[in-house]
Amino acid sequence: MQEYIPIIDISDIYQNNKSKHIELAKKVDYACRHSGFFCITGHHISRDDIQTITSLSRRFFDLSMLEKQTISILNNQIYRGYSSHELEQLDHKNSVDYKEMFDMGYPLGKDHPEVQRNEPFRGPNQHPEALLPGWTEVFEAHYQKMTELARVLFRIIALGLDLKEDFFNSMFFESLSTFRVIHYPALPEQHNRVVCGAHTDYGILTILYQDHVGGLQVRSKKDQWIDVPPVQDGFVVNIGDMMAMWTNDRYKSTSHRVLNIGQDRISMPFFTEPHPSQLIQCLPYCSDMQNPPKYEPVTCRDWLLKRFKTAYSK
Ligand SMILES: O=C(O)CCC(=O)C(=O)O
Numbered sequence: 001m002q003e004y005i006p007i008i009d010i011s012d013i014y015q016n017n018k019s020k021h022i023e024l025a026k027k028v029d030y031a032c033r034h035s036g037f038f039c040i041t042g043h044h045i046s047r048d049d050i051q052t053i054t055s056l057s058r059r060f061f062d063l064s065m066l067e068k069q070t071i072s073i074l075n076n077q078i079y080r081g082y083s084s085h086e087l088e089q090l091d092h093k094n095s096v097d098y099k100e101m102f103d104m105g106y107p108l109g110k111d112h113p114e115v116q117r118n119e120p121f122r123g124p125n126q127h128p129e130a131l132l133p134g135w136t137e138v139f140e141a142h143y144q145k146m147t148e149l150a151r152v153l154f155r156i157i158a159l160g161l162d163l164k165e166d167f168f169n170s171m172f173f174e175s176l177s178t179f180r181v182i183h184y185p186a187l188p189e190q191h192n193r194v195v196c197g198a199h200t201d202y203g204i205l206t207i208l209y210q211d212h213v214g215g216l217q218v219r220s221k222k223d224q225w226i227d228v229p230p231v232q233d234g235f236v237v238n239i240g241d242m243m244a245m246w247t248n249d250r251y252k253s254t255s256h257r258v259l260n261i262g263q264d265r266i267s268m269p270f271f272t273e274p275h276p277s278q279l280i281q282c283l284p285y286c287s288d289m290q291n292p293p294k295y296e297p298v299t300c301r302d303w304l305l306k307r308f309k310t311a312y313s314k
């Protein structure tokens with residue numbers, strides 16, 4: 001597993017040493033080209049932060065369905081709030097998903113021009129503040145910290161693509177990134193049942209925390225499922241479809257799924273996406289005469305709209 005999903009300590013990126021940055025960028029570039037999956041340690045998200053988010057989330061998922069439904073994702077058109085079991089199906093051939101989730105995004109007030117124009121995905125978050133006082137502050141702060149971690153990762157990725165370290169910076173202004181907490185209830189009678197169907201992620205980069213339970217698997221080049229075991233204080237990072245499109249398939253968006261191993265599990269993906277109007281078209285140095293651009297340019301907004309509609313339709 002180590003070879004296929006390398007564990008990369010990114011702490012050097014926080015030091016001012018260009019040659020160490022390049023060394024790190026090479027490791028990340030290699031992982032993105034080969035498995036599309038790697039695990040990072042040495043980041044600045046503390047164990048305390050994760051514990052606080054985990055325990056608040058557990059208290060939320062323990063509430064009654066009636067209480068949780070007060071912030072139902074069906075209350076709005078912008079895919080934020082609570083989704084109950086089986087609402088999202090990631091593998092359309094097999095409707096197997098069994099998980100409940102809380103989703104939040106970049107908070108835009110009702111007076112923001114994009115919200116006034118009813119732009120897709122834009123608006124305020126739905127937090128269970130009335131049920132769990134203090135939730136909003138903790139989650140909004142965590143969203144900012146994950147945004148910052150994504151920004152750091154994009155500095156490394158830019159270098160690996162021979163781009164300037166700040167190449168991606170401006171693209172993530174008021175981004176479409178989503179922070180999600182997923183609860184997979186224990187299904188002791190259904191050992192090895194798939195509870196999150198095989199899929200590739202829609203977006204650019206996913207940065208996922210998983211608790212100690214395990215169950216996440218990635219599809220290898222040899223068409224085998226390989227376990228992605230939890231790494232203490234680590235995040236799993238994987239490439240999404242838009243990054244594959246951006247890099248003209250230099251980077252792979254790899255299929256993955258989650259099995260129920262009989263224990264209750266929490267995971268927290270941060271789906272990193274740029275600003276909605278960011279055009280996803282072949283990046284510099286990712287095409288040449290032998291390898292022309294394979295994908296039609298598309299805005300981040302249009303691409304995500306298409307993929308979300310499929311995932312939530314039954
Ligand atoms: O729960 C996990 O470990 C993976 C979830 C996932 O792949 C997703 O939500 O896209």
Ligand SMILES: [Fe+2]
Pocket residue numbers: 199200201206256
């Ligand atoms: Fe995923």
